[in-house]
Amino acid sequence: MNTNNIWELAEAYLAGRLSLKEQGELKSRRETDEVFASEFNDNLNLISSLHSNGSQKRFRAMLSDIHQQQAAPVTTKIKRTIQLPAHFWRTSAVAATVALLTSFISYSIMSGGAKRNDANYTTISNTVRAIANDQNKLKKIVQDSVINKKSPIVPTSDVRRTGTGFALTNDGYFVTAYHVINDGNGEGDSVYIQSNDGIYYKAFVVNYSAESDLAILKVEKKNFQFTKGEVPYTFAGKKAMLGAQIYTVGYPQEDIVYSEGYISARNGYRGNSKQYTMELPAGHGQSGSPVIDARGNVLGVLTAISTPKESNTYAVSTDELLDLIEKMPPGNKMHLPKSNKLSRLSREEQISKMENYTFSVKVYKK
């Protein structure tokens, strides 16, 4: 049998074109003739790989065709009705597509607001499932509380989201990003902060602004203090200059993480004047982190990153925060720190002070 015949035989075998008699002959030959069997098997493998590779390629081509077809009618519609600057067109078209598609499926997404439907803007709270690491920490705290009566409160249900918060006053007021508390699917049942030493404290929302994405909370415990001293940093009353060096500390993971960068644009996402655009690495879980300048002034609260490249990070500027503090409901007396004790310290010393006032915010839901 020559080479071509072996190929032909393999093809016929794969296509199921062999008669019973031919199948029998093939079987006995594969059993007795080793050289033939190995060549035949190689041919068989090669042909079937070629076939499945080919059909997969056709399938992929069809998929991207379907994808384009699904996206196309929507984009033309948007183009007709809304005038947008050219560089926003693509993003907006995608966002509109997403909005249209999701509206069939999930009302909750739609009600979450325009930002949520935008592909390039991602808030960076961390939605978590019970993580082993976390569980262990919880266990340890339960044990601690039994043994030392150190922490009477231990959250019972699962962590839904984590973010970062930092103190406004030493007596328990702190700020985080509003979407950490409410991601558009309703507020969590309870909010806890976990301080640097691992102790949980329950907190409640005092004031918030969904629009600027800020929430002010207070620790429930009476006579609570973050540390012995007053909050060492101050809050910038006006917007910082372009190019200002900045850094942040937050909790993208269980341990506090430091990162640094600079202000790259005066305004935030799509020219939002309440925000800064920054070149600053940040990840999920860092929402609510303080953005601090070299002298220890808090300039803003970290809220979002642009995806997929994550080249930009956005923060709400502190004048928004100060605004929100002014509009506090009656009965809340807040004495913001007046003197800055960080300005003369080195970066390392600043960070080690900041650590005492920056903590992980955990939102629980049953």
Add this chain to the structure above:
Amino acid sequence: MYSATNNEQQLLRALAKGERVATEQIYKQQFPIINSWLIKNGGSADDASDLFQEAMVVLFSKVQNADFTLTCAIGTYLFSISKHLWYKRLQQQQKEPGRLYDNTEDDGGDVGIAYEEDINVHHEREAHFNQLDAALDQIGEPCRSLLQAYYHKDKSMQEIAADFGYTNPENAKTQKYKCLSRLRKLFYSVQAK
């Protein structure tokens, strides 16, 4: 009786054959769900179509196997595969090493492992196909175009004979077998490395 399960089986059989109507139906039903999930979890619309198409290919390959079993609904399967692919991608980019954050409770641990397995098989298959494509690129003309026309573009030997200027399909077929022999040599030498 008409039931959802029967309907899904029919859909899968049609998908296995690469039928456009069935594929489109699954696409329309499932893509928006995955798209909105991904965007909530830090992905972009481009990521979503990437991942979803990858998940569809995983499913497509899985149903090629005559005795495949799908222990859950198509939507659940695609969603889980997409999620796993996304977590893998995040891990590779080291955005969030090892952290799987999620607010849906639909997939239990065991099922997760099964998906993991499907994805691993998928990756191996992709690597295999890449080697095959690499061998095809080295084979030279007219073999490369001829084999691609037959296997990738699904053209008949008649069409190929006409396109490539062979006097009859039989001659084209002989040429195809020669090409296959060359490809075999190249492919298995690449694999041996």
